[in-house]
Amino acid sequence: MRADFDLNSFLPYRLNRATEFVSLGFAALYRDRYGMTRPEWRTLAALGANSRMTATEIGIHSSMHKTKVSRAVRALEKRRWLKRSENEADRRVEHLELTDLGIRHYRELVELARGYEKVLSGLLGEDGLSKLEAGLAAAEKAIAASARRTRGRKAAIRGDVSGN
Amino acid sequence: MRADFDLNSFLPYRLNRATEFVSLGFAALYRDRYGMTRPEWRTLAALGANSRMTATEIGIHSSMHKTKVSRAVRALEKRRWLKRSENEADRRVEHLELTDLGIRHYRELVELARGYEKVLSGLLGEDGLSKLEAGLAAAEKAIAASARRTRGRKAAIRGDVSGN
DNA sequence: AGAAATTGGTTACATTCGTAACTGTCTATT
DNA sequence: AATAGACAGTTACGAATGTAACCAATTTCT
Numbered sequence: 001m002r003a004d005f006d007l008n009s010f011l012p013y014r015l016n017r018a019t020e021f022v023s024l025g026f027a028a029l030y031r032d033r034y035g036m037t038r039p040e041w042r043t044l045a046a047l048g049a050n051s052r053m054t055a056t057e058i059g060i061h062s063s064m065h066k067t068k069v070s071r072a073v074r075a076l077e078k079r080r081w082l083k084r085s086e087n088e089a090d091r092r093v094e095h096l097e098l099t100d101l102g103i104r105h106y107r108e109l110v111e112l113a114r115g116y117e118k119v120l121s122g123l124l125g126e127d128g129l130s131k132l133e134a135g136l137a138a139a140e141k142a143i144a145a146s147a148r149r150t151r152g153r154k155a156a157i158r159g160d161v162s163g164n
Numbered sequence: 165m166r167a168d169f170d171l172n173s174f175l176p177y178r179l180n181r182a183t184e185f186v187s188l189g190f191a192a193l194y195r196d197r198y199g200m201t202r203p204e205w206r207t208l209a210a211l212g213a214n215s216r217m218t219a220t221e222i223g224i225h226s227s228m229h230k231t232k233v234s235r236a237v238r239a240l241e242k243r244r245w246l247k248r249s250e251n252e253a254d255r256r257v258e259h260l261e262l263t264d265l266g267i268r269h270y271r272e273l274v275e276l277a278r279g280y281e282k283v284l285s286g287l288l289g290e291d292g293l294s295k296l297e298a299g300l301a302a303a304e305k306a307i308a309a310s311a312r313r314t315r316g317r318k319a320a321i322r323g324d325v326s327g328n
Numbered sequence: 329a330g331a332a333a334t335t336g337g338t339t340a341c342a343t344t345c346g347t348a349a350c351t352g353t354c355t356a357t358t
Numbered sequence: 359a360a361t362a363g364a365c366a367g368t369t370a371c372g373a374a375t376g377t378a379a380c381c382a383a384t385t386t387c388t
Contacts, residue, residue, distance in 0.1 A: 005209060005212065007209045010281070012183070018179060018300055018307065019180050022175060022303075045171045061171075063181065110169040117174070123306045123310060124306045125302070128303065132299035133299070134298075136182055138292030
């Protein structure tokens, strides 16, 4: 029972390293380009794809904590990239929708993301990329299973994946 | 040129999800158990494995920003898990070393980490785990290559992998 | 119908983090 | 030897987060 332990071979740490490597580059891109934070651009992405959602739905879709969503929505609203509209049936909820301006920026951002994916596949190589995706697919299966298990017990989806 | 885009298939996001899933569980473990933050436990791990390092070395070894290291060192010092000693030859640097108490806690933490690895491999399955590791190995190769490239240009290792 | 519990969303507060500025020490250049 | 630059480490400060408390609207229970 050796007490020796190499952090660099510890799975959570290795994953963290890879994630940050992959994420930071892209984060820098849209931060420099649009002064946008990650919650903001995730919100934009969610609304761009689904066109009309409530804040809670965005949180579930993008695995963000509700305060993050709230703040991101407010920021995007200030830029006039999205507008709120109220629901007559249930006046607690707000429907959120991109404005034309927001849609334009969404499209730009999608292009940016696609470009970045090309950069990544260049860095990783076609082979490395497919290996990584296979590994991720396996992990995602486990995550889904674990989520199912949790949901049964606690009706939870409380989560934030903390991608800030 | 479709404007459609699914965040959930975007590599940085997928990696982020997997990382948080894998990391949060362990983070909760040692936070609840020892009230320790991630930089603290990483510092502990680095010193446990190498027994005598400077703060800068810890930063390089564990990819943490120097302010993080500084704070973690101070916290561990307050717990009397490590002690500083000065270097006569160069009085800017401080040698850091675990105390006996620190070593004991290091060993516990290592056991905790090993146990968690078992949990993970149970969740992922032997097959999923090896796939993920293969993918990570590929990513790490790319990271190393990219770091080499950068180092040439800018003498950099400025990094923080931001695993907080 | 009315009290209690739930839900959508926002806000206050404490914590954590990174950037940049700063101190003290060493090295290189002159 | 003296000055400028580089480097180890700390600290002040602003930005970003998460927890928890909160408000208002709605549903559930009795």
